[in-house]
Amino acid sequence: MPVPVIMPKFEMSQETGQIISWYKKEGDAVKKGEAIFSVETDKVTMDVESPGDGVLAGVTAKEGESVPVTTVIAYLLGAGESLPAGGAPAAATPQPAPAAAAAEAPKAPVSAPASATPVAQRMAAANALDLSAVQGSGPKQTITKADVESALARRGEEGKVRATPAARRVAREGGVDLDTVAGSGPRGRVQESDVQDFLSTAPQAAAPAQPQATAQASSADFDTIPLKGMRRTIADRMVASYQSAPHIMFTMSIDVSSLEGLRKRMNEQAAKRGEEKISMTALLTRAVAWTLLRHPRLNSTLTGDEIRQYKTANIGIAVALEDGLIVPVVRNVEKKGVAQLAAEINDLAKRARESRLTPSDVTGGTFTISNLGPFGIEQFTAILNAGQAGILAVGAVQKEVVVVNDEMVIRPIMRMTLSADHRTVDGAVAAQFMADLRSVMENPDLLLY
Incomplete structure (x- = not known):
């Protein structure tokens, strides 16, 4: 068959x-x-x-x-076989439940169109939600799990839709029923951008008429790039993280003279053995792992009402791609030598750029490092990966004049900014983490302890 x-x-x-x-x-x-x-x-x-x-x-x-x-x-x-009647279906949908089980189904009407994912259909059925009233945000307006969650969150007390004042104003001016708009804010709250997106994707007949000459003139001034795939995922996750997690930021300047000296000596030995060079990222990753184990609240994730503190450091290294960003994870960093870390980081970055990463390569991270130093960026802040307690933004090494023993000297300085989730991490804990990270980077022999 x-x-x-x-x-x-x-x-x-x-x-x-x-x-x-x-x-x-x-x-x-x-x-x-x-x-x-x-x-x-x-x-x-x-x-x-x-x-x-x-x-x-x-x-x-x-x-x-x-x-x-x-x-x-x-x-x-196979030989002599033909396609089933109707060919391949447009979407796979669950089979109808047996009659005996139907008696246990919710009494409220629940639609299960082919434009809803199986996960969304199951969630809607469990909550007696009518999918015909839910707007899909997936491909071809497919209703996804997130759409159902937003619809359930908007039920609220007495059926009142949660929406910002700006969203209500735009909806009122555009004649939009907020019940039909999927909210992207906390607990499904409808944002102004949600209403604007709804208006932009609504049928042309419902949209206000626009002067044809203006549309023709403006269309030549820009290229339209669909917000989908990896780009859409990044956009959704960054918005969700920034809106749900109260970020606190701490910036510190670090003298990396000793670390650069150690790296130079290690690379001289690596050259003699025909091994790969040790990158500054590898040394930094090892130093971060050392510090995380001493401050486990930064090596944690927030899941629902639970904070999970991990006993091993699985550190994500952000890798820039042509069409987005991906964060492969180096596991058990505290148990590995710097040479092994350098090899693993290089391998993950190479496979990321060649689109050869597997799902296991990009899951399970407990902390993230984003290094824009190679681009000459001196200092920046990064948005947390959803659920993680911290992300470290690393800038370029710059020669600067500093005061040492009351004398002005030139030293290589690196600026780092820690973004932490204030729901999980207190300011004093984050500050002590940065102080200890600076200590181990300025005195790398501490990595032996």
Whole structure:
């Protein structure tokens, strides 16, 4: 019988996948285990292998299209086989429940259109939410888990929609029913930008008429880039993190003379052995791990009503890509030597730029380092990765005049800024973390203890 090819689910939180490239076209013969297309999620790009032998047929998803997970997007046909009636379905939907189980379903009407992901459908059913009243924010207006969560959060007391005054004003001026707008703010609160996004995606008939000449003139002045895939994920997560986590920032200047001297000596030995050079990032990562174990509140995540303090340092290293940013994770940093860390960081960065990271490479981080020093940036602040207690923004090493023993001398200075979640970390704890980090970087022999 025909073998279905589905959009895979690489991790629990994944709801869609974007097809980057088809390696095979309809009519091509493929073998089990052969890569047939590549998929980009919000974290990684992966090749998808053929689930069996056969001829590829009934392809319904094009390159660049985002598809809900578990959707059948093609079939593999054996000799003499043909596509099932209707070909590959547009989306995979759960089978109807048995009649006996239907008696236990909520009494409120619940719609389950094909434009809702399976996770969204289950959540709506469990909360007696009518999906026909929910606006989808996913590909082709597919209703996602986040849309359902926003709709549930907006129920509020006596059914009142949570919205900012500015959002209510824009909705009133645009004739928008706030019940139909998905909120992106805390607890599903509707923001002004949510209403503006709703108006921009509403049917043309409902939008105010615009002078044609103005539209034609302005369209030549800019390029429209769809906010989707990795870029959309970054945007959503940064907004959510900045709105939900009260950031506190601490900046400190560090004299890295001793650290640079240590690095020079280590690289001289590495050259003699034919090994890779030790990067400043590797030394910094090791120093951060040393400090985190002495300040576990910074090595923690906030999940619901729980703060989880970790006993090992899994540090994410931000890597810039052409179309976004990704944070692969170096695990058990405190147990590794600097040479091993340098090799692992280089390998992760290389695979990130080649889109060869796996889901396990980008999950499980307990702290993040973002280093813009190579770009000449002297100082900056970074937004927390959602859930994490801290992120360290690292600037470039600059020669500066400083006072040492009442004398002016020139020293290599690096500025670092710690952003911490004030819900998890008190100011004094964050300040002591930075003081100890400076101490170990200015006296790297402490790493031996």
